[in-house]
Amino acid sequence: MAMGDDGTGTAVSRSDRDDDRHEDRAARHDDGAHDDRAARRDEAVRAAVEQGLLGPATPIVGLLDVTGIRESAARLRAAFEAVVAPGTPVLHAFAVKATPLVPVLRLLHEEGIGAEVASPGELALAQAAGVPPGRTVLDSPAKTPAELREALELGIAVNADNPQELARIDGLIGSAAGRSPLGLRVNPQVGGGAIEALSTATETSKFGVALRDEGARAWVVRAYAERPWLTRLHAHTGSQGVPLPLMARGVAETYALAEEINRHVGRRQVDTIDIGGGLPVNFASDATTPTYAQYARLLRETVPGLFDGRYGLVTEFGRSLLAKHGTVVARVEYAKSAGGRPVAVTHAGVQVATRTVYVPGAWPLRVAAYDAEGRPKQGPPVVQDVAGPACFAGDLLAEARPLPLLEQGDHVAALDTGAYYFAHHYAYNSLVRPAIHGFAPDGRGGVAFATVREEQSLAEVVAESGGAHAGSLTTLGASSRR
Template identity: 30%
Template sequence: MAAPLPVAPDSADPNFADLIAARPGLSMHAQDGLVMEEVPLSRIAREVGTPTWVYSAGTLRRRYRALKAALDGAGLNASVHYATKANDNQAVLRVLAAEGAGADIVSVGELRATMAAGIAASRTVFSGVGKKAEEIRFALGQGIFQINAESVEEIAMISAIAAEMGVLAPVALRVNPDVDAKTHAKITTGKAENKFGIAFEDAAPLYARMAALPGIRPIGIATHIGSQITEGVAAFHAAYARLAEMIRGFRASGLPVERVDCGGGLGIPYRDEVAPPPEALAGAIKATLGGLGLPVMLEPGRWIAGPAGVLLASIVLQKQGSNRRFLVADAAMNDLIRPAMYEAWHGIVPLDPVRFADDAMPADIVGPVCESGDTFARGRAMPLMAPGDFIAFLDAGAYGAVMSSTYNARPLAAEVLVDGNRFAVVRPRQMPEDLLAHQRLPDWLAP
């Protein structure tokens, strides 16, 4: 094998040991290699195959409890509604349901998933800008806890459907506070140019109109300013302060407000970011909304599920290009699309303890999909790898499997749950024949 040409790695990247030390659910053992809770990940890779998503039940529980403890410690009357879009696997939902989590959903499919996992509709918030009439009707029929309305048109639709059904729809008005969360442009949601919510200046008259409509019970204000917010809690503080100002105005006008939906967005450290702890977010809520005497709601997704998952992959081959070394994995952008879509950084570590300790040299880590964008990392420090060696993409528990596709006719990866010293396949690997099973030929093309 030709020696790799010397391309300097990004010296700012944390090394393997630092990455694992910062993730309590993972540890490196001298014999077993990378271990999640008490299960060697190489065992899962060998028995289940790759690529495979693996989730830690212990990490899900620990992070949910840490967030709830921070809210309770701040003296807030707060409920946590897990953002199902981050990871909708039934096993993940069941673990969180057992912890007492409610749900935040953006489709009837997610509502059906959360109900199947044991989270009642009466503990579920229905968000999203494009709810269909049949989705609203189904949610109301199931006794949905709250619908977050995002437009004048949607409010009119909810009113008509609820009146027809003879029920009162519990509706919160999602307000766009025009606050820059300083996150990636594709996941910011609280600026004036974003598609989400009602403009701040339009909210008060619309809330008053909503209160007069048949079939609607106005219950409060909701907001969500973006995802993966790591630059402190100043943006949260600014958004919640604007909500508090609005709520005081509503009360002065005699309008009812039962609760405040603070959304989600608290970020996690994928690389070596200093992400704010949940105690800082709880402090921002208390400082701005605590004096109103209202229950508050949080809708975390990534913060709970992201660090709880990894994506296991195998090295197909190591290719030496003219001026770069490539590690070609059997996972691809159709499995984990975040690097291609958001330029996202994920820690990538070998499972083998010898590879983990070997000298590392720059490599581009890529997948087999026929797109140049199928690249997970460039110039990443990695040891020499052989075909069949296993690697893990860290912090892949959120916006991983749920964003997967079958592009290039690649079947969906398996999903596994680890709980202590046990593991189980919680979604079997899709088989190649499954890709054709639901296709139909019209009569004139049939053989």
């Protein structure tokens, strides 16, 4: 391999220089991509107002950028294709919990992305979207016998979380043995990131078998030796707030365990490593950082043996695939002032941005201002609050945020909300779930929309709140009071 010098006296291989040039080109491409994404978003907001999807009668709506989602899926596939050996089986399984919407899962399936599910509901969504069992992975720390039995019958890959679950699978596999790829989730205990609740490889994480606990590693090796049908190993270090080097370290620990198991049994029993997902998202700007290409390259440098063709790969990315391609847009119902600070009262608050409202330091959102016609709002920045509709003082989408002064009838957009926001409704004050629409160019210079989910009706709110059983409590025990 030809070597050169990087100007600091360090030898640099030609392939490294090629990688650097490739990343420089990718970075320049991403600069243009996020400019395009912002332009598409602006056009979609204006078109949503013009076409009546957003207005006095429908004061909040979710928008999904179909073009952006397709591009994100393509970048994920390309990033790992660039680092794995030719012919390596790779399954990218979207973490359904990030955006549990059937049309989204169908779109991702058509873009070559499977589904990672963690409940019967998520599995039902994946099935409704047409995701085949062979491209579905079941992860959950609390799988019931019925859930496991269904997965085994369908041939869905299953990662057992703990020794008791593995013992339960022992009693269930029977004739289903060999149909489902089966593995064990381990916790490499490499530490946490900036958000404790999303760090899954800490010393006391509830997930997986804690490898550094006394006797745990030996038990894992023995469990594989006793079960030739255990062929996968799974770990997930965390997601938002977890730095890439820590994620890579978690993967490296899992790879080392796979090597140890295979040495112990004297054959390549573990043939697939599920590295989880967790690529963090930049919520500070439209730029996509870090990228899948950066993470894949770091993994190749940190764990080169994982990419030499001996192991298949499974990934479980969620937030990083969808976050940048969703926008919640809400009408400003009233503009007022309190203590000298302007307050825009909108229809977007805790019901769509629960984490942001309750933990704003960990989950800040960018907010963009649009006028009554859906055009980007102009004017000098004014420090103001953007409030939601719920009846508590802390229901603030943004506090003391410099924006063009919002007025009644304007619109506010919560950006980067394609994952873990409008698809995770919090029914405070029985606020209805907003409609969600996908958008793409219509081929004539305009924007076309497609319904992803209809707005929840008041009748549905009543039904979910026990409307069919209105008298059940008043009649309970009535005869004993006579």
